[in-house]
Amino acid sequence: MEALANCAVLNTTDSLKLSITNHLRFTLGAYIETASENDWYVATSLAVRDRVMERATQSRRQHRAQGVRRVHYLSLEYLMGRLLENNLRNSGIYEATKVALSEMGKDLDSLVQKEPDMGLGNGGLGRLAACFMDSLSTMDLPAIGYGIHYEFGLFRQEFVNGKQVEHPDAWMRDGSPWKIARPSYRQTVHLYGHTIQKFDEFGRPHHEWVETKCLLGLPWDIPIVGYDSNTVNVLRLWQAQADEDFNFKVFNEGSYIEALREKAIAETVSKVLYPNDATESGKELRLVQQYFFVACSLADIVRRFKTGYDLPWSEFPSKAAVQLNDTHPAVAIPELMRILVDEEKLEWSQAWEICQKTFSYTNHTLLPEALETWNAALFERVLPRHLQIIFEINKRFLEGDVEARWPGDGEKKRALSLIEETGGKKVRMAHLSVLGSHATNGVAALHTRLLCERLFPEFFELYPDRFLNLTNGVTFRRWLDVCNPQLSALITESIGSGWLKDSTKLIQLDRFADDSSFRERFHAIKRGHKVHLAKIIQDTCGVSVSPDAMFDVQIKRLHEYKRQHLNLLHIVSLYRKIIANPNFEMAPRVFIFGAKAAPGYYLAKNIIHAINAVASKVNHDPRVNGRLKVIYIPNYGVSIAERIIPAADLSEQISTAGKEASGTGNMKLALNGALTIGTLDGANVEILEEVGPENIFIFGLTVEEVTELYAKGYNPWDFYHASEDLRLSIDWLASDYFTGNQDEFKPFRDSLLSHGDPFLVMADYESYASCQAEVDKAYRDQPRWQKMAIHNTARMGKFSSDRTILEYAKNVWNLPQIGV
Numbered sequence: 001m002e003a004l005a006n007c008a009v010l011n012t013t014d015s016l017k018l019s020i021t022n023h024l025r026f027t028l029g030a031y032i033e034t035a036s037e038n039d040w041y042v043a044t045s046l047a048v049r050d051r052v053m054e055r056a057t058q059s060r061r062q063h064r065a066q067g068v069r070r071v072h073y074l075s076l077e078y079l080m081g082r083l084l085e086n087n088l089r090n091s092g093i094y095e096a097t098k099v100a101l102s103e104m105g106k107d108l109d110s111l112v113q114k115e116p117d118m119g120l121g122n123g124g125l126g127r128l129a130a131c132f133m134d135s136l137s138t139m140d141l142p143a144i145g146y147g148i149h150y151e152f153g154l155f156r157q158e159f160v161n162g163k164q165v166e167h168p169d170a171w172m173r174d175g176s177p178w179k180i181a182r183p184s185y186r187q188t189v190h191l192y193g194h195t196i197q198k199f200d201e202f203g204r205p206h207h208e209w210v211e212t213k214c215l216l217g218l219p220w221d222i223p224i225v226g227y228d229s230n231t232v233n234v235l236r237l238w239q240a241q242a243d244e245d246f247n248f249k250v251f252n253e254g255s256y257i258e259a260l261r262e263k264a265i266a267e268t269v270s271k272v273l274y275p276n277d278a279t280e281s282g283k284e285l286r287l288v289q290q291y292f293f294v295a296c297s298l299a300d301i302v303r304r305f306k307t308g309y310d311l312p313w314s315e316f317p318s319k320a321a322v323q324l325n326d327t328h329p330a331v332a333i334p335e336l337m338r339i340l341v342d343e344e345k346l347e348w349s350q351a352w353e354i355c356q357k358t359f360s361y362t363n364h365t366l367l368p369e370a371l372e373t374w375n376a377a378l379f380e381r382v383l384p385r386h387l388q389i390i391f392e393i394n395k396r397f398l399e400g401d402v403e404a405r406w407p408g409d410g411e412k413k414r415a416l417s418l419i420e421e422t423g424g425k426k427v428r429m430a431h432l433s434v435l436g437s438h439a440t441n442g443v444a445a446l447h448t449r450l451l452c453e454r455l456f457p458e459f460f461e462l463y464p465d466r467f468l469n470l471t472n473g474v475t476f477r478r479w480l481d482v483c484n485p486q487l488s489a490l491i492t493e494s495i496g497s498g499w500l501k502d503s504t505k506l507i508q509l510d511r512f513a514d515d516s517s518f519r520e521r522f523h524a525i526k527r528g529h530k531v532h533l534a535k536i537i538q539d540t541c542g543v544s545v546s547p548d549a550m551f552d553v554q555i556k557r558l559h560e561y562k563r564q565h566l567n568l569l570h571i572v573s574l575y576r577k578i579i580a581n582p583n584f585e586m587a588p589r590v591f592i593f594g595a596k597a598a599p600g601y602y603l604a605k606n607i608i609h610a611i612n613a614v615a616s617k618v619n620h621d622p623r624v625n626g627r628l629k630v631i632y633i634p635n636y637g638v639s640i641a642e643r644i645i646p647a648a649d650l651s652e653q654i655s656t657a658g659k660e661a662s663g664t665g666n667m668k669l670a671l672n673g674a675l676t677i678g679t680l681d682g683a684n685v686e687i688l689e690e691v692g693p694e695n696i697f698i699f700g701l702t703v704e705e706v707t708e709l710y711a712k713g714y715n716p717w718d719f720y721h722a723s724e725d726l727r728l729s730i731d732w733l734a735s736d737y738f739t740g741n742q743d744e745f746k747p748f749r750d751s752l753l754s755h756g757d758p759f760l761v762m763a764d765y766e767s768y769a770s771c772q773a774e775v776d777k778a779y780r781d782q783p784r785w786q787k788m789a790i791h792n793t794a795r796m797g798k799f800s801s802d803r804t805i806l807e808y809a810k811n812v813w814n815l816p817q818i819g820v
């Protein structure tokens, strides 16, 4: 690893041994002889961190010296998972560390398991942010990630009698060796209060925001190590604190306890991640969280601009790009306006131009229930000045560009307004984001097309050049090199190691599909992972599964649009057929689910219960005779995903067409040689283009067919009556057979029938079931299956987040790659 040659001496086994033992002795005060496994994990991480911090400082110094433009990625979620192994492999010291530890009688692979997941995100959006951080460092792009230092990440899921129960996730109860407090960069944030208008000596009005409440933001930095690169960027997470002399009046009046109670309230702001995935909740604390981290981050960016350069404000966008990860940080737009107009006294129009040049926005969903709007009255109470600014932006927009383009057209103004007027005023954060930025992107080709045609048609008409597609990707380091080192080594042996940094090279693996000895090795690696996963399943679920069965995997958040219930109906149908016909032939299958439901999402929880109820019947029914197992792995998250994905044979990507913006699990699974059964939705469309129709199983209605079906009038009962298989399966599931209570899954059945089946499960069922029969046939022809699997791995090069991030850098941020 050439890039690290300058610190080669630090990376020898002896040097690592010394560092680890020094940290054990001097940082942790432990005896080497009696140190706990956790002590060893912490000491090892600190030894790695020392080496990484050195490079973080160098990167920062270099970025500052060259005065480069930086991207600031604003995201309310980062699903980082564990850091130790990733950092070791990315910085090329995994082997040396493994040897160092083993010479001291310790096993690195068991130490890495001690690390709790850093689960500060819900699902795809948060994991995408984590993959992007990896790619930004790997591609030597100057970047800072900003987010919230949640004390509690996404809840830990447990099943009690098959039902989901949530527990707090105290991921940093024991501290974390990766994060470093930066008290000198603390920021103050104002909230609530009211505004007053004042006039300067020339009679010009300006606004002051007064009688606010104050919060402090303490930054924690986490170094982000790139693979084979010199750049170490940081992820900066803000923790909310009460003002030092918080409520000193109450203190002085002797209400010491009362004052401390208020202090505790201030600190709730960064206490916990909201567990809703792709659904907005509209709660005041959520708005406060959003503003808190945005205000801290922008103040930090502005501080760097003011202290680092002596440039006019017009140059601000040439130094700072700010990416909004969905609308969650969109309050950054009025916040920058407030800073420029109220504090820096810029003219409105100049401030607005700076704003639009600075920001860009990624949309991650078309689902109407996920589009954020804020009740204007609530917004005004929390951020009175920001609401005024939003009204002013809106007024100038509607009277300016909109009136010029569609004179006198009230309908167009209603459609484009930042304020929704029906049923009480609401601020539309998506409209604010499109208007306040120079670029809006979707996350897969189909999604971007629908964004332009259906979600923002008027904006697209007005500003067609602002819209672009940037198809998602995943980091091949974590999602192949770290989670599947055996396959990574086989690939490197076959085509060299260049593919880890230049994913287009992966295609060189394609020709090995015809090499039977390669196929055997590829298959043996898959089987090894299945044996390992089988053991995990035995330990966590108490069910034994055969590694020779097909591992059919659906891992993602539980959501009706993702249609775990479509999968379940098909399982119930197979179960029924097996019982009806003891000689029913099928390749043995293990259906594996992993999914958390938002705690308040009643129907999703009912579906979880149904899957568990079916599992407990199927897994204990002797008539099934090994053909079918159903496993629901509890507490799905990044680390367990790293065990499931390398072991998967089949990847379920079965959302209703037009609903999944992209999906990223689909990419990780195909990369690890799982075949996809999927709809023409999200990035599946592009996966099909890459692997070819002969290497994927596509079923179901297309976006256009869905539209036609609704235009004709959709009635799920038609499908119920037309398919005996479907009818018998639904009725059986809703009977008392699975739980002893025939009302248990009534919500589930009602949603599919009397409540109109909003995600077209009934309409797609037959197509899905017959596609699954094709899958069964293909699996029984193992040489064919393995060829298909290798083609999948070889043809995933497009879906590296390095490619995605270079497209952002070129087409949105105008960022150069920095060489050392």
Ligand code: GPV
Residues within 6 Å of the ligand: 122, 123, 124, 125, 126, 128, 276, 277, 278, 279, 326, 364, 365, 370, 443, 472, 660, 661, 662, 663, 664, 682
């Ligand atoms: I909006 N996504 C998510 O995980 N949480 C959200 O709040 C929203 C979107 C997801 C989409 O559902 C996926 O299709 C997509 O792959 C992912 O964001 C990353 O773009």
